[in-house]
Amino acid sequence: MTLDRARDDAPALRPRPRHRRGPAALGLVGAATLLVVGTLTACSPKPPGPDEAIDTLTKAIETGDFAAVEFAAGSGDAAAAAELRTATFAGVEPWVPDVERGEVTVPEDDPDSATAELTYTWDVDDSDTDWTYATQVSLARDAEDAEVWRVAWTPGVLVPDLQPTETLRVTRVQAQRGRVLGAGDQVIVEPRGVRRVGVDKTLVDAAGQEAAARALGAALALDVEAYVQRVAAAGPKAFVEAIVVRDGDPQYDVDALVATPGVRAVADTIPLAPTRRFARPILGTVGSATAEIVEKSEGAIAAGDLTGLSGLQRQYDALLRGRPGLTVEAVPADGVAVRQLFATEPTPGTDLRTTIDPATQTEAETILEDVGPASAIVAIRPSTGDVVAAASGPGGEGMSTATLGQYAPGSTFKVASALALLRSGLTADSPVSCPPTTSVDGRQFSNFPDYPSSALGEVPLRTAFAQSCNTAFISARDKAQQSALVDAAGSLGLVPDANLGFAAFLGAVPSDSDGTDHAASMIGQGRVLASPLGMATVAASVAAGATVTPRLVVDADAATATTEDDATTGASDGPTPAPAAATSRPHVPLTSGEADALRTLMRAVVTEGGGSFLQDTPGGEVMAKSGTAQFGDAANLQNHVWMIAIQGDLAVAVFVDVGDYGSTTAGPLLERFLEAAAG
Structure with missing residues (x-):
């Protein structure tokens, strides 16, 4: 039998079930037949399976x-x-x-x-x-x-x-969003009543829809033409939201708005803080997910979902939003006999715990509400590092000036400079030279215009610090090299690369300064930068007698941030400043003896220097340091003004972007805050 003929006889080659054969059956099979089958098996590979x-x-x-x-x-x-x-x-x-x-x-x-x-x-x-x-x-x-x-x-x-004719459909049930809690687990952000105000296209004809959009846009000071176009582009039965107004907000007269034909207010609840301004740049906002957020979520968030849009609400959105309930259905073309294929129940979000004390935060924001330039008040408990207030004034236009601002700290940085000098061997009683002016590489430095003449000449370091003698610190610069300033700042918590679990900048001291730049660093100017949070941390470290790391989010390591990018750039509704260039160095631990000496210097500011107005502040002994840092061109110099203070288990930094002097502009704000904190 040839191979070709064997293929024509297909049934003979198909695999068949094997049956046990007895000896008689085997005897009937000829040797030649066995030989042919064996040969064919060897020559014909088994066809592939499926x-x-x-x-x-x-x-x-x-x-x-x-x-x-x-x-x-x-x-x-x-x-x-x-x-x-x-x-x-x-x-x-x-x-x-x-x-x-x-x-x-x-x-x-x-x-x-x-x-x-x-x-x-x-x-x-x-x-x-x-x-x-x-x-x-x-x-x-x-x-x-x-x-x-x-x-x-x-x-x-x-x-x-x-x-x-069937297709799949997913229905999502939004989970209950976690709350944001403050100190002592006081509720800060929770569902609160709002009214969504917009044009309901079912209430009026096309002409009425445009008229309603124009009237509402003008009343709310919106981009009228843009809102008119949004209304026109929406579906024939659409409700086109213009604004969300919290119940009781005195800024808006919702009844007057809905008096316009075609305008409607829809009651709803969304997660909100106690007031519109309450820690808004830090907490952020919650709203409908943007197209970008939906895309980046890879299916975790869908269009229409409520999600964090900025701040901690965005950074910790995965923790707060929980997990939606899902139902997958097979839907026929007529939509009648729908079959459920899969379903899960929603999982509520987890509360985010913070250290913010609602009463203290509210008081700080009240103090800043009439300050025109960007401003901030930050308060820290030195014993724990807890940030109990981080208020940014309205002049910052939505940016978290308190935690992200980057400004020259001026003479408040002399706390770090003094630490570097103490480490060089000086004490609070060591004499230093405080001339009216001093020159470095041809650049002249002077003291502030009203510097007391009685504190010029050879004076103790305590006096130079209390009166904020620029020339004394600059004259002593050879005892504190730039690297010593970097180390001293780090010992006080002023480091450029801190990972705090929330968007923040503490400070940066350049490591490559010399000449006039090093001289400027000694008095907190030049390329030295700090935030109000950073300078409050400096004061807290002095009070605690050890380096303090500020804490705002409790158990931040256990909470899941949405993305690393969000953690560093998402905390403000406004622009985020670019980080300052600085070299990170391991900080040298602050000793209790060094802290004692710094507290002595800061107390002298109140007993014999520019902070004397704090002597009678209720709540116990106050230690402080004021600061003024010039900026701008020579023809139009302006001042950043600061004041930091310690009182009991409270460390405070007050900042105003443009002012006169630290003690005269920031000082009264600090005094009001300490009085309020003392009760």
Whole structure:
């Protein structure tokens, strides 16, 4: 028998079930027959099974590219399969299933057919619960090419019992958002009543819709033309929101707004702080997810979801928003006989705990409400590092001046300069030279215009510090090299690369300064930068007798930030300043003896220097330091003004972007704050 003839006799070559044969049966089989079969087996490789074809199909279902799939007659083609997959799965985008080959069955009596199980796994959220199911697909070997297996394609291959007219739909139930808590777990942010004000296009005709949009836009001082276009572009039955007004907000007369035909106010609740201004640059806002947030979430957030848009609400959104409940349904074209395929219950969000004391924060914001330039008050508990207030005045236009501002700290930085001098061997009683002026490489430095003449000449370091003698600190610069200033600032917590669990900048001292730049560094000018949070940390470290790291978010390491970028840039509704260039150095620990000496110097500011107005402040002994830092061109110099203070277990920094002097502009604000804190 030749090989060609053997192929014509196809039944003789197909694998058959093997049966046990007795000796009589074996005896009937001739030796020649056994030889032929053995030869044919050796020469004819076993045709491939369906596994490769099934794997090709699973990949196609995952990717949507069916070009490599062989389809059975009447089952359509690659284009039709791709179209069905796209239409079926469109409602669950951007989810993509993971499809794997399951059990494959090849009947013994029909080795040219097969049935395979496909197991689907949909990772629908960040929980351990996935949407899983199995479908069946039939395959058959091609009649003319034994190497090819063809797929019998049906909608049921994608989803069990899926009908040709059915598609998938996902319904989301938003989870209850976590609250933001303050000191002692006092509630700061929780659901509060609001009214969404906008144009309801069902209430008026086209002409009335435009008129309503123009009237509402003008009343709210919006970009009128932009809002008119939004209303025109929305669907015929749309409600086009213009503003969300919290209940009781005296700034808006909602009743007057809705008096315009076509304008409507819809009651709702959203997470809000006690007042519109309360720590807003730090806490951030909550609202409907933007297209960018939806895209970056990779399916965790959908259009219309309530999500953090800025600040801590954005940074810790994954923690706060919880997990939505999901229902996946197969929906027919007529929308009647809807089948539920999968469902999960919503998981409430987790509360975010902070150290902000609501009463203290409110008092700080009240003090700053009439300050025109950018301003800030930051208060820290030295014993714990807890930030109890971080208020930014309205002049910052939404930026967190308190935690992100970068300004020359002026003479408040002399606390760090004094520490460097103490480490060089000086004491509070060591004599230093305080001339009216001093020159460095041709640049003249002087004291502030009203510097007392009685404190000029050879004076103790205590006096030079208390009266804020610039020339004394600059004259002593050789005893405190720039590297010593960097180390001293770090010992007091003023470091450029602190990771605090919230968007913050503490300070930066350049390590490569010499000449006039080093001289300027000695008095907190030149390229030295600090934030109000940073200078409050300096005061807190002096009070604690050890380096303090400010803490605003409790258990920040355990909380999950949305992204690292959000953690560093998302805390403000306004622009975030670029970080200052500085070299990070390991800080030298602050000793209790050094802190004692610094407290002596800061107390002298109150007993014999420019902070004498704080002597009678209720609440105990006050230690302080004022600061003024010039900026701008020579013809129009202006002053950043500062004052820092310690009283009991409270360290405070007050800053105003433009003022006269630290003691005269920032000082009264500090005094009011300390009086309020003392009760």
